[in-house]
Amino acid sequence: MQQRDIRLLILIVIVAVVAIWVSLPTNPGIHIAIGETTISRDIRVHQGLDLQGGMQVLLEADLPENQTVDADAMAAARKIVENRVNGLGVTEPVVQGIGSRRILVELPGIEDPEQAVANLRETGLMEWIDTGAQYLPPGTVVKTDMATSADAGETVTDTEAVTDTETIYHTVLTGKNLRDARVEFDQTGLPVIAFELDDEGARIFAEHTANNIGRYLAIALDKTIISCPRIEGAIPEGRGQITGSFSVDEAKATVLQLRYGALPIPLKIIDTRAVGPTLGQESVQRSIRAGTIGLIVVLLFMLIYYRLPGLLADLALLIYATLTLALFKLIPVTLTLPGIAGFLLSVGMAVDANILIFERMREELRQGRTLGRAVESGFRRAWTSILDSNVSTWITCGILFIFGNSFGASMVKGFALTLALGVLVSMFTAVVVTRTFMRTTVAVAGDDLRRKTWLLGI
Amino acid sequence: MFTLIQKRRWYFIISALLIVPGLVAMIYSTVAIGAPLRLSIDFTGGSLLELSFQQPVVVEDVRQVFADAGLADTTVQTIGAEGNVIVCAKPMEVETKEAILRTLEERFGAVTELRFESVGPTVGRETTRSAGLAILATSGAILVFVAIAFRNVPNALRYGICAITKMLHDVLVLLGIASILGLLAGWEVDSLFLTAILTVVGFSVQDVIVVFDRIRENIGRRRGEEFETIVNRSLLETLHRSLATQLNAIFVMVALILFGGVTIRQFMAVMAIGMVVGTYSSLFFAVPLLVVWERGELRHAFARLGGRRAPAT
Numbered sequence: 001m002q003q004r005d006i007r008l009l010i011l012i013v014i015v016a017v018v019a020i021w022v023s024l025p026t027n028p029g030i031h032i033a034i035g036e037t038t039i040s041r042d043i044r045v046h047q048g049l050d051l052q053g054g055m056q057v058l059l060e061a062d063l064p065e066n067q068t069v070d071a072d073a074m075a076a077a078r079k080i081v082e083n084r085v086n087g088l089g090v091t092e093p094v095v096q097g098i099g100s101r102r103i104l105v106e107l108p109g110i111e112d113p114e115q116a117v118a119n120l121r122e123t124g125l126m127e128w129i130d131t132g133a134q135y136l137p138p139g140t141v142v143k144t145d146m147a148t149s150a151d152a153g154e155t156v157t158d159t160e161a162v163t164d165t166e167t168i169y170h171t172v173l174t175g176k177n178l179r180d181a182r183v184e185f186d187q188t189g190l191p192v193i194a195f196e197l198d199d200e201g202a203r204i205f206a207e208h209t210a211n212n213i214g215r216y217l218a219i220a221l222d223k224t225i226i227s228c229p230r231i232e233g234a235i236p237e238g239r240g241q242i243t244g245s246f247s248v249d250e251a252k253a254t255v256l257q258l259r260y261g262a263l264p265i266p267l268k269i270i271d272t273r274a275v276g277p278t279l280g281q282e283s284v285q286r287s288i289r290a291g292t293i294g295l296i297v298v299l300l301f302m303l304i305y306y307r308l309p310g311l312l313a314d315l316a317l318l319i320y321a322t323l324t325l326a327l328f329k330l331i332p333v334t335l336t337l338p339g340i341a342g343f344l345l346s347v348g349m350a351v352d353a354n355i356l357i358f359e360r361m362r363e364e365l366r367q368g369r370t371l372g373r374a375v376e377s378g379f380r381r382a383w384t385s386i387l388d389s390n391v392s393t394w395i396t397c398g399i400l401f402i403f404g405n406s407f408g409a410s411m412v413k414g415f416a417l418t419l420a421l422g423v424l425v426s427m428f429t430a431v432v433v434t435r436t437f438m439r440t441t442v443a444v445a446g447d448d449l450r451r452k453t454w455l456l457g458i
Numbered sequence: 459m460f461t462l463i464q465k466r467r468w469y470f471i472i473s474a475l476l477i478v479p480g481l482v483a484m485i486y487s488t489v490a491i492g493a494p495l496r497l498s499i500d501f502t503g504g505s506l507l508e509l510s511f512q513q514p515v516v517v518e519d520v521r522q523v524f525a526d527a528g529l530a531d532t533t534v535q536t537i538g539a540e541g542n543v544i545v546c547a548k549p550m551e552v553e554t555k556e557a558i559l560r561t562l563e564e565r566f567g568a569v570t571e572l573r574f575e576s577v578g579p580t581v582g583r584e585t586t587r588s589a590g591l592a593i594l595a596t597s598g599a600i601l602v603f604v605a606i607a608f609r610n611v612p613n614a615l616r617y618g619i620c621a622i623t624k625m626l627h628d629v630l631v632l633l634g635i636a637s638i639l640g641l642l643a644g645w646e647v648d649s650l651f652l653t654a655i656l657t658v659v660g661f662s663v664q665d666v667i668v669v670f671d672r673i674r675e676n677i678g679r680r681r682g683e684e685f686e687t688i689v690n691r692s693l694l695e696t697l698h699r700s701l702a703t704q705l706n707a708i709f710v711m712v713a714l715i716l717f718g719g720v721t722i723r724q725f726m727a728v729m730a731i732g733m734v735v736g737t738y739s740s741l742f743f744a745v746p747l748l749v750v751w752e753r754g755e756l757r758h759a760f761a762r763l764g765g766r767r768a769p770a771t
Contacts, residue, residue: 050721058581060578060580113552113556113574114552114553114556117551117552117553118553269551269552270577270578270580270581271576271577271578271581272505272552272574272575272576273574273575273576274571274573274574274575275572275573275574276570276571276572276573278510278570278572279508279572279573279721282719283718283719283721283722286717286718286719287714287718287719289717290713290714290716290717290718291710291713291714293713293717294709294710294711294712294713294714295710297709297710297713298706298709298710301702301705301706301709302706305702337719337721337722338650338653338722338725341714341718341722341725341726344710344713344714345657345707345710345711345729347710348706348707348708348709348710348711349661349703349707351703351706352664352703352706355699355702355703355706356668356699356703359696359698359699359702363695381675384671385667385668385671385672388607388667388668388671389663389664389665389667389668391603391607392600392603392660392663392664392667393660393661393664395596395599395600395603395660396596396600396656396657396659396660397660399592399595399596399599399656400592400653400656400657402592403588403589403591403592403656412649412650412652412653415653415657416653419657
């Protein structure tokens with residue numbers, strides 16, 4: 001046995017142990033704190049919408065088809081949709097631009113689809129909020145006394161009347177009083193946001209700023225703080241500047257949000273898919289059962305048909321299954337029902353490489369080669385077939401992935417991704433892992449094994 | 459030596475028997491329902507609602523509720539467990555759906571929504587177009603790949619074209635079966651069906667490649683032997699592998715069909731049929747086709763066909 005094989009064997013054992021640890025359903029994740037730096041990551045299976053239940057909505061710019069959609073406006077619309085989705089309190093929502101005029105929204109585990117859709121469609125609400133002496137960092141979600149349909153239409157008039165422990169801030173002005181906003185630069189060359197209010201807005205603003213110097217007047221879009229400037233002095237003419245430590249790009253983005261507090265582009269829903277949590281959970285359990293049965297049958301087949309090499313291939317196959325699952329958790333790959341099917345299919349295909357190799361080996365052994373030579377030439381001569389056939393699967397997966405991505409069919413995408421990844425891992429386990437096991441066995445058992453034809457399945 | 463390839467005429471007849479009924483079904487289907495296959499809402503646009511009622515319901519009553527809400531062309535079918543129905547209708551808004559659900563609840567008692575899909579007509583049209591593009595792209599890519607992989611063999615392009623012809627053969631068989639089942643059992647073709655077809659295409663080319671690989675190797679090692687004999691030898695040498703591999707894939711798929719979720723049952727069934735057909739056509743269609751071509755029988759056959767036709771006109 002060569003030095004290289006021993007090193008490989010050690011590597012395989014390490015990889016297998018790590019993969020088993022990662023795949024364990026009880027894996028606590030990685031939470032390490034070394035001095036200042038902390039690494040905190042949960043390791044778990046990300047379930048797609050069809051498994052955990054939820055809703056997927058495809059929004060499209062509601063403009064005539066021949067009209068080009070302004071990319072900036074679309075980006076602003078996406079940002080606004082994202083804010084609203086975050087406001088729904090869903091874990092791991094997805095908001096993704098698709099093409100030049102579409103936005104894909106995924107809301108896992110949503111319980112009230114009607115409310116969610118109503119929320120997405122609502123025209124964006126911009127507010128100037130009196131936060132008193134408290135600075136609120138951008139991104140904070142607040143409640144205000146300005147009612148929206150999201151609050152089920154109840155108008156909260158008196159902050160004292162609410163017994164909720166959360167603070168409800170007073171809305172001084174809303175976006176309907178904004179006339180214009182743009183990026184300007186101050187004397188030091190730093191970007192600032194200049195805005196201009198209409199007459200009514202100017203009056204309210206003048207009054208409020210005169211009475212609240214030194215306090216904060218935050219700007220919120222859809223109840224999320226985007227900027228929290230301090231009132232430096234009374235602003236009588238309804239013009240003002242928001243200064244802060246932001247970059248030019250951030251300033252531009254904020255201006256877009258200010259200007260387009262209402263969605264810059266009307267959006268319509270062109271595709272909705274929702275799966276109830278019951279159906280999803282049932283599918284997961286059924287797939288796990290089906291997968292286990294399928295795997296056991298494949299393991300038995302290999303063992304009975306190829307005997308000792310089959311047993312080694314079975315070990316490699318088990319490593320394959322755990323390693324792939326570990327990769328799904330680490331990358332992470334969102335598992336959908338077709339994705340699980342793709343993974344299970346790749347289990348069936350993972351043994352293909354071994355079958356190719358073992359058939360070659362049998363041929364060589366029948367021609368009277370020594371065991372060592374037969375093993376080596378079995379692997380070497382099956383290699384081109386393995387590579388060629390896997391490349392053809394990758395080509396198909398690549399096309400499926402692009403196809404699935406082009407219109408947000410995450411089911412198709414999930415299938416292509418798991419299958420392609422599975423085939424890649426299988427090349428490692430079926431070739432490198434099995435070969436190392438075979439070489440080790442040959443080295444340990446020696447030439448005696450050659451005579452035990454029953455064990456070798458010849 | 460056991461001769462397989464010499465019986466090639468029979469294999470072509472079997473392939474024809476596999477394809478022709480499907481073609482007839484597709485033509486009939488085009489006349490009867492306006493499309494060669496029964497297309498799902500993924501391609502046509504529309505909405506699908508899967509509901510589970512606590513008490514059994516009368517399908518017609520449920521349909522009436524949808525009709526009252528302005529969705530006249532609605533079909534309602536019972537599926538699986540008692541009280542489970544699938545509703546197909548025109549695209550509908552979430553609000554409309556919720557309103558209908560409330561009405562259903564008032565009339566027929568508690569109801570759970572299992573699944574809801576609504577696809578606009580534009581999305582449907584685009585899906586159909588990308589589906590066609592995906593199949594074309596896959597064929598093109600595989601043709602190029604096979605031609606490159608076999609560039610050292612004389613007439614490399616022939617291997618690629620045989621692989622592609624075999625691919626079309628498999629796709630035609632699957633489409634035919636889908637069309638027949640669409641007519642007989644109401645099977646609908648959705649984007650998952652397309653995924654299954656493309657996967658079968660990718661996998662089934664594997665088999666051809668393995669046999670072709672062996673032919674390539676044997677041509678180099680057995681100079682002077684007749685092409686037909688070489689091919690026959692290669693076929694026999696790879697037969698074990700093809701059967702063992704397919705058997706394993708079939709094990710997994712049968713397990714998924716029997717014990718897996720209902721939503722992917724059709725997907726897996728198409729895939730399983732495709733695998734079996736794919737293996738058959740690798741060994742008994744693509745390879746004989748290559749032999750026929752290499753031996754110049756193809757031109758011969760066409761000439762004979764042309765000769766027979768000539769007097770008839």
